[in-house]
Amino acid sequence: xxxDNVKMISRWPDKGxxxxxxxxxxxxxxxxxxxxxxxxxxxxxxxVKALGKLGDDDAGDFVVSTLESRGLDCSLVSRVAxxxxxxxxxxxxxxxxxxxFFNIHGxxxxxxxxxxxxxxxxxxxxxxxxxxxxxxMDAPDEEYGTRAARLLAKVRAAGxxxxxxxxxxxxxxxxxxxxxxxxHCDYVVINEVEGSMxxxxxxxxxxxxxxxxxxxxxxxxxxxHRPECGVSMDRDGTFVEVPxxxxxxxxxxxxxxxxxxxxxxxxxxxxxxxxxxxxxxxASCTAAMNLASPDSTGGAKSLAxxxxxxxxxxxxxx
Numbered sequence: 001x002x003x004d005n006v007k008m009i010s011r012w013p014d015k016g017x018x019x020x021x022x023x024x025x026x027x028x029x030x031x032x033x034x035x036x037x038x039x040x041x042x043x044x045x046x047x048v049k050a051l052g053k054l055g056d057d058d059a060g061d062f063v064v065s066t067l068e069s070r071g072l073d074c075s076l077v078s079r080v081a082x083x084x085x086x087x088x089x090x091x092x093x094x095x096x097x098x099x100x101f102f103n104i105h106g107x108x109x110x111x112x113x114x115x116x117x118x119x120x121x122x123x124x125x126x127x128x129x130x131x132x133x134x135x136x137m138d139a140p141d142e143e144y145g146t147r148a149a150r151l152l153a154k155v156r157a158a159g160x161x162x163x164x165x166x167x168x169x170x171x172x173x174x175x176x177x178x179x180x181x182x183x184h185c186d187y188v189v190i191n192e193v194e195g196s197m198x199x200x201x202x203x204x205x206x207x208x209x210x211x212x213x214x215x216x217x218x219x220x221x222x223x224x225h226r227p228e229c230g231v232s233m234d235r236d237g238t239f240v241e242v243p244x245x246x247x248x249x250x251x252x253x254x255x256x257x258x259x260x261x262x263x264x265x266x267x268x269x270x271x272x273x274x275x276x277x278x279x280x281x282x283a284s285c286t287a288a289m290n291l292a293s294p295d296s297t298g299g300a301k302s303l304a305x306x307x308x309x310x311x312x313x314x315x316x317x318x
Contacts, residue, residue, distance in 0.1 A: 001077070007092065028062070032052050036050055036072050040072055054085045055083050060107070080107040087104055128163065161270075163188070168193055221234050253292055261296075285307055
């Protein structure tokens with residue numbers, strides 16, 4: 001959980017050069033806020049609980065008030081004195097929606113497995129985001145490989161399905177932190193670059209990435225997305241591909257949180273037990289709705305409004 005300071009710029013400057021910021025908007029960010037709000041807006045009947053740590057500061061107050069105003073349960077959110085709420089400056093190019101992130105690790109980096117009372121979770125799916133961005137969870141564990149893997153194993157042992165999301169980070173630690181968690185998750189929803197880094201399979205081989213993730217221990221379903229399409233594979237080998245929507249010029253206002261919006265669509269489908277093709281269709285629509293807003297949650301709409309995008313725009317290649 002963090003605060004996104006979304007700053008719009010006309011272009012990315014060359015080294016040492018200046019570009020003016022045309023506007024600044026404050027918004028909540030991170031997997032808990034993004035996917036959580038998207039889920040709640042999609043279907044208000046779904047109970048969504050936020051879990052994590054925030055600083056005892058104005059930014060933390062902003063996150064809690066925003067989540068509660070959108071209907072999320074924040075009873076499992078704790079506040080940490082003396083440590084700032086994490087935040088990200090999101091530099092977004094107005095003409096393309098491309099964004100670059102500058103992040104400070106704050107209170108959420110202090111979250112460790114002992115902070116999570118599994119008995120109080122009371123949920124159908126426990127979604128963990130993000131690996132590689134939570135220092136306390138990414139830390140080594142002698143038995144499980146990482147603390148995140150330890151927590152996921154404990155949650156799974158309680159009969160709760162587990163799901164993970166990952167940040168796109170180019171580093172040598174990627175496989176070391178991600179792979180232990182895969183053995184204790186039922187679902188993984190990631191992009192093709194993250195999937196390639198986790199498995200070593202080329203990013204354009206979407207089926208190969210899915211197969212590689214199952215070989216690394218994922219339990220039930222792998223979903224991989226890229227701008228052109230989304231694919232899904234179940235443990236039994238069922239493989240489905242759905243093209244992205246054909247969005248009109250000018251639709252994209254920003255892409256921050258688009259992956260989390262896609263993930264929210266998949267999580268909702270998993271909760272409702274829909275088939276993989278519908279799950280991908282919905283996820284592509286939730287991502288498209290997100291792209292219409294410069295912040296990470298402003299584009300979220302109801303299920304009916306979201307699925308209507310299929311009729312408005314159609315899909316690539318069709």
